Amino acid sequence: MPELRIDPFPSTAELNTLWSVTWGAPALRDFTPILSRSLTHIGAYHDNQLVGFINVAWDGGIHAFILDTSVHPDMRRQGIATRLVREATRVARERGAEWLHVDFGPHLTGLYRACGFRPTEAGLIKLV
Template identity: 55%
Template sequence: MIEYRVRTVPDFTALGQLRTAAWNGPDDGQSWPAVLARSLTWVTAHEGERLVGFVNVAWDGGAHAFLLDTTVHPDVRRRGVGLRLVRAAAGSARQGGAYWLHVDFEPHLRDFYVACGFRSTDAGLLRLA
């Protein structure tokens, strides 16, 4: 059974390990305390004590929130974990005062985010580095 926790501070080493497993890139977890200190909310998913999912919601301090870092461990994908993470994050952002929830995604994730309730809009992107 998967348990979802809203705004419960995760073990940052475990979060780094989750991100490393899911994204195939190194993450030692050390940057997460500063990230979450500036976040509106976040949601973690746990199978027993094992961290298997995470999503973060950054915000502008007002009406706009931004869904970031949706992560599900490869061992538990295709079981609805990502969908439930995003829905819990959206509900928590709404309770936190956000009016809009934005997300950027790569084309292969379009169906997932549409299933989460997002719709496509025109947007702009400026690369800064």
């Protein structure tokens, strides 16, 4: 079972590799400025290699937002995403967040409902 690390600050190469295999397209970006402003981020490591990741952004107050939940395709269906979400929830609560939001596609409804999320209405505008 992979080890979860709180705020591990993985290298840009590690995150870009995981992002590429998880989402099917290279991110090729520097995540350092994003992670430095996050409430928390959590990495799942197997044999010291990043195989899962979740970021919790926040508004600096009581609202936090799960972003970028990623698990390497070879490591899926082992409960890693569930562990990441639950640990992110625990740490966000511990760090003062009162609300935790997440947006997800229909195929992830089971995961997020099992972790305690309930449906809400929301709005979205694509800016670019």
